[in-house]
Every structure is written in structure tokens, then in C-alpha cells.
Amino acid sequence: MFKITWRNLVFLCVVAIPNTCFTFGILYIINSIVAGRNVLFAAYQAPVFFLLVVLSFGLNVFLQRKIIAFTFHSIYRNEMKIFHCLQRTSLQQLEKIGPERIYSIVEDVRLFVFFPNVITTTISSTLSLFIGIVYYFVLSAYSALIVVALIGLIGLIYKLARKSIFSKVMLLRSLNDVYFKVVDDMIRGFKELKMSSVKSDNLFNDFLGENRAHVRDVETTVGNRYSVMNLFNQYGLYLLIGVILFVLPLFKLLEPTEVISFVVILLFILGPLSNLLNTQNFFVKVRVANKRITAFMEELEVIQLAADNDGIKEPLEIMETLRFEGVSYQHVDEQTEASFVLGPLDFTIRKGETIFVIGGNGSGKSTFINCLTGLYQPSAGNIYLNGKKICNNDARYKDQISAIFTDNHLFSRNYDSYSLSGNKAYEHLLKLMKLDKVVADDDDASARRKFSKGQSKRMAMVFALLDEKPFMVLDEWAADQDPYFRRYFYEEMLPMLKAAGKTIIAVTHDDAYFKHADRILKFDYGTIVKDIRPREKEIEAASLWEL
Numbered sequence: 001m002f003k004i005t006w007r008n009l010v011f012l013c014v015v016a017i018p019n020t021c022f023t024f025g026i027l028y029i030i031n032s033i034v035a036g037r038n039v040l041f042a043a044y045q046a047p048v049f050f051l052l053v054v055l056s057f058g059l060n061v062f063l064q065r066k067i068i069a070f071t072f073h074s075i076y077r078n079e080m081k082i083f084h085c086l087q088r089t090s091l092q093q094l095e096k097i098g099p100e101r102i103y104s105i106v107e108d109v110r111l112f113v114f115f116p117n118v119i120t121t122t123i124s125s126t127l128s129l130f131i132g133i134v135y136y137f138v139l140s141a142y143s144a145l146i147v148v149a150l151i152g153l154i155g156l157i158y159k160l161a162r163k164s165i166f167s168k169v170m171l172l173r174s175l176n177d178v179y180f181k182v183v184d185d186m187i188r189g190f191k192e193l194k195m196s197s198v199k200s201d202n203l204f205n206d207f208l209g210e211n212r213a214h215v216r217d218v219e220t221t222v223g224n225r226y227s228v229m230n231l232f233n234q235y236g237l238y239l240l241i242g243v244i245l246f247v248l249p250l251f252k253l254l255e256p257t258e259v260i261s262f263v264v265i266l267l268f269i270l271g272p273l274s275n276l277l278n279t280q281n282f283f284v285k286v287r288v289a290n291k292r293i294t295a296f297m298e299e300l301e302v303i304q305l306a307a308d309n310d311g312i313k314e315p316l317e318i319m320e321t322l323r324f325e326g327v328s329y330q331h332v333d334e335q336t337e338a339s340f341v342l343g344p345l346d347f348t349i350r351k352g353e354t355i356f357v358i359g360g361n362g363s364g365k366s367t368f369i370n371c372l373t374g375l376y377q378p379s380a381g382n383i384y385l386n387g388k389k390i391c392n393n394d395a396r397y398k399d400q401i402s403a404i405f406t407d408n409h410l411f412s413r414n415y416d417s418y419s420l421s422g423n424k425a426y427e428h429l430l431k432l433m434k435l436d437k438v439v440a441d442d443d444d445a446s447a448r449r450k451f452s453k454g455q456s457k458r459m460a461m462v463f464a465l466l467d468e469k470p471f472m473v474l475d476e477w478a479a480d481q482d483p484y485f486r487r488y489f490y491e492e493m494l495p496m497l498k499a500a501g502k503t504i505i506a507v508t509h510d511d512a513y514f515k516h517a518d519r520i521l522k523f524d525y526g527t528i529v530k531d532i533r534p535r536e537k538e539i540e541a542a543s544l545w546e547l
């Protein structure tokens with residue numbers, strides 16, 4: 001994800017070395033003047049001082065610009081990579097991951113917007129610390145060793161404390177995933193919660209409240225550890241000043257003039273040292289975010305390998321026959337470990353057929369539709385298009401199908417390659433779907449206004465027909481229509497679509513209209529238990545519900 005490569009490191013060193021020299025020069029001049037010593041180039045000390053300041057400033061501006069560009073390019077690249085993976089992942093994987101994890105990962109990526117500030121602070125602080133230490137050694141090697149050992153000790157304690165914080169921050173992020181899930185329930189289930197004070201209170205107290213209380217406790221622990229670390233850092237530095245002022249002169253390791261220089265240098269590195277310790281908080285979060293993003297991408301990429309078969313460019317033949325041979329698919333609910341098996345399915349669909357898919361609740365109709373439309377990849381069996389074996393995840397196969405699902409979604413923008421304004425086919429379809437009085441003009445915004453459920457399905461039908469694909473899959477499309485439109489759909493629209501050569505697979509419970517199908521496939525416990533042609537043999541609709 002966010003990797004500092006060797007090239008980046010070499011670049012940082014190339015910029016850091018001259019910058020170190022400039023900063024060292026600035027410190028040398030300040031220190032010599034304060035301690036009353038002669039500067040090497042006394043006659044030019046003022047111009048040299050200002051020149052060094054300007055050069056160091058210029059170099060830092062250059063460095064910061066590079067870091068800012070690197071950071072925002074990395075954020076952009078990672079965001080695009082996540083959404084590219086999502087675009088290519090399968091429905092089963094998306095269902096497994098869950099939307100809350102995606103929101104949370106996107107939040108993890110955004111954490112890196114603070115990267116430029118922190119990294120520049122880290123680089124400049126490390127530089128200043130390095131210069132201070134070198135200067136200590138120039139003045140007195142033994143005393144420098146003692147001071148460095150004490151600074152090292154403070155750093156080591158900080159590092160150990162940071163290690164213990166890592167697991168807590170990791171826990172906080174996974175609590176955040178659960179939090180998003182409950183918030184999602186709160187927003188999507190708003191109406192249901194309003195209607196049930198028990199559910200509402202339980203969600204609020206037992207789930208949201210518990211999650212937030214857990215987060216509060218872990219954050220308090222993390223906050224306490226950081227505050228102890230910061231106090232330790234602050235008082236550790238006081239101790240260091242005490243050692244320089246009292247202990248080193250006592251053992252004759254420092255002369256009084258050197259004490260002043262040591263304190264001046266310490267004051268110079270005090271800020272950078274505190275900065276370095278304080279930025280650890282950010283680095284812990286960054287490590288956690290990096291680990292989570294990497295794991296998320298790996299999870300998606302594993303699925304990509306299985307799904308990524310659509311690089312082939314030759315067009316696929318238009319469907320004349322579609323054959324399922326021994327096709328099966330298995331759902332496994334990870335929480336309850338319950339499983340549902342669809343299939344094995346063996347049947348052939350012919351071009352122009354109007355097929356109704358029926359069956360009781362949970363019999364596998366929607367799972368079958370997801371396999372048919374290529375949203376689920378079968379775990380066994382083969383699919384043949386015009387006799388040739390295909391992978392149902394092939395984009396060229398899916399591009400032959402218009403599907404309207406039970407939970408259809410109307411997009412907020414026009415992502416199609418055609419425009420609605422002045423579109424005659426669109427105007428005609430609005431009339432056909434009796435929406436011409438609801439959608440007053442051919443503006444894109446009017447087509448994406450808030451519709452009633454039934455209207456929204458009709459609008460989805462308008463868009464599906466505008467796609468002009470030969471194969472239509474409708475999952476309980478008529479369920480939300482009023483009796484008038486339902487009759488119109490089965491008795492007028494379906495024959496019209498059939499006459500236009502469309503192959504239609506419609507999931508339905510409307511037994512009053514079963515006679516309008518060329519064929520009925522009845523599902524039970526995931527298998528096709530009846531395959532009937534009502535036009536050839538009159539059937540009693542009620543008999544179809546019997547096993």
C-alpha cells in the first residue's frame with residue numbers, strides 16, 4: 001500500500017545530507033556566538049548565517065512539495081485500486097465482505113492525508129536530533145555518550161509502550177467495522193425502529209451503546225498510555241537537563257562553557273525530540289491502516305484470480321440456446337454455518353422463450369437468477385451458449401442480459417452512453433410504461449427523482465429496454481405493480497416483448513397469469529421439480545403449488 005521504496009529513501013538522503021550541513025552551520029553559528037567563541041569565518045558570519053537559512057528553507061520547500069505529491073498520489077492510487085478491485089469483484093465476495101468493511105477501509109486510506117505533515121516533521125526532527133548529537137560528540141565524547149544513552153533509553157521505553165498500543169488500535173479499527181454495521185441498521189431500518197421501541201432500545205443500548213462503550217474504554221486506555229508516555233518524555237528531558245547541569249560537571253566531564261553549549265544544543269533538539277515521540281501515535285495508526293488495507297486488497301485479489309477471465313476481445317455469439325449442465329451453487333452462511341445448495345440444474349433455454357420461474361420462499365429462485373446472470377459463479381457444472389462452453393462471469397455474456405432485481409437500484413447519474421434528452425425511444429417507453437405523466441420532461445434529473453416502488457420498477461424497465469439487449473431477466477418485477485398494470489404487463493407487454501424477439505425469464509408468484517408463459521420452471525429446495533409448457537397442456541395453476 002503506502003510503501004517507502006529504496007528509491008524514496010535514496011532521494012530523502014540526497015536531500016537530507018545538504019540540509020543537515022546547512023542546519024549544522026546555523027546551529028554552529030548560534031552556539032559559537034552564545035558561548036562567546038570565535039566563528040571560523042567571523043568576518044562573514046552574518047551573511048553566511050542568512051545564506052544558510054535561505055538555502056535550508058528552499059531545500060525544505062522542495063522536500064515538502066515532493067512529499068505532498070507522493071502522499072496524495074499514493075492516496076489516489078490506493079483509492080482507485082480499491083474501487084477497481086470492487087468493480088471487478090464478484091457479488092458473492094461483496095456479500096462476504098459487507099459494505100461496512102468497505103466504508104471502514106476507505107476511511108483507513110484517508111488517514112494518510114496527514115502523512116506530509118508528519119513525515120516532514122519526522123525528517124526535520126530526525127535531522128535536528130542527528131545534528132545535535134554530532135555536535136555533542138564534537139564538544140565532549142564521554143558526555144555525548146551519556147546524553148545519547150539517556151535519549152536512547154527514553155526512545156526505547158517509548159517503543160515498548162508503542163508496541164502494546166498497536167493491538168489496541170487494531171481492536172479499535174475492527175470495532176469500527178461493527179459500528180458501521182449497526183449505524184447502517186439504524187439508518188436503513190429507521191422505519192422499523194421507529195415502530196418498535198424494544199428493537200430501538202436494544203439496538204441503542206446493547207449494540208450501539210456497547211460498541212461505543214468498548215471503544216471509549218479502549219480509547220481511554222490508549223489515551224492514558226500516550227499521556228504517560230508524553231509525561232515520561234517531558235520529565236525524562238528535565239532529567240537530562242539535570243544530568244547536563246549537575247551530574248556531568250560534578251564528574252568533571254563538562255567544563256562550565258561546555259555546559260552552556262550542551263544546554264543550548266539540548267534546547268535546540270528538545271522540540272524535535274518531542275515531535276518525534278508525539279508522531280508515534282500517528283505511525284501506530286498508519287501501521288494498523290496499512291495492515292488492514294493490505295489484507296483487504298489481498299482478499300479481493302484472490303477472488304480476482306478466479307473471476308478475471310474477461311480479457312478476451314472477440315465478440316460472443318448472440319444467444320440462441322443456453323444450456324445448464326449439472327450446474328450447482330452453494331451458499332454458506334458464515335455466522336450460522338447453515339448452507340443452501342442450488343442444483344444440480346440441467347435444462348436449456350431457447351431464444352424467444354418466455355419462462356416463468358416459480359417456487360416457494362427460499363426455494364432458490366433468486367440464487368438461480370444470480371447464477372443465470374453471471375453474478376454468482378457455479379461451484380460445479382458447465383454453461384453452454386449455442387453449444388459452446390462459456391464462463392458466466394464473461395462480461396460479453398452479461399452484456400447480452402438486462403436484469404431487474406427485486407431490490408432494483410436507479411442510479412443518481414446517467415452512466416449510460418446515450419442521452420435521454422430528445423431521445424425518441426425513451427419518450428415511447430415512458431408512454432408504454434405509463435410514466436409519461438409522472439416524468440414531465442426528458443431531463444436526466446427527472447428520470448432520477450424519488451419514485452414510488454412500483455414506479456421505480458417501471459422506470460427500471462424503461463432503462464432495461466433502452467439497453468436493447470436480447471435477454472431479459474426479471475425478479476418479481478410485477479410484485480409491486482397495481483392490478484391494472486400487472487394485467488397490462490402479463491397480457492400485453494410480455495407478448496409485445498416476445499414478438500420483438502426477446503427471451504424473458506421472469507420470477508413470479510402471480511399464478512393467475514401462468515398461462516402466458518411458454519414454459520414454467522418450478523423450484524423447490526434448490527432444484528427444478530417441474531418443467532411445464534402451459535401452452536401445450538392446460539394446467540390448473542393451483543396444482544403447480546403442490547409438490
Ligand SMILES: Nc1ncnc2c1ncn2[C@@H]1O[C@H](COP(=O)(O)OP(=O)(O)OP(=O)(O)O)[C@@H](O)[C@H]1O
Binds near residue numbers: 340367368
Ligand atoms: N447471500 C447469502 N448467503 C447465505 N445464504 C443465502 C444467501 N442468499 C440466500 N441464501 C439462502 O439461500 C436460500 C434460497 O434463497 P433465495 O433468495 O434464492 O430464495 P427465493 O426462492 O428467491 O426466495 P423468495 O421467494 O423468498 O425471494 C435461502 O435459504 C436463503 O437463506
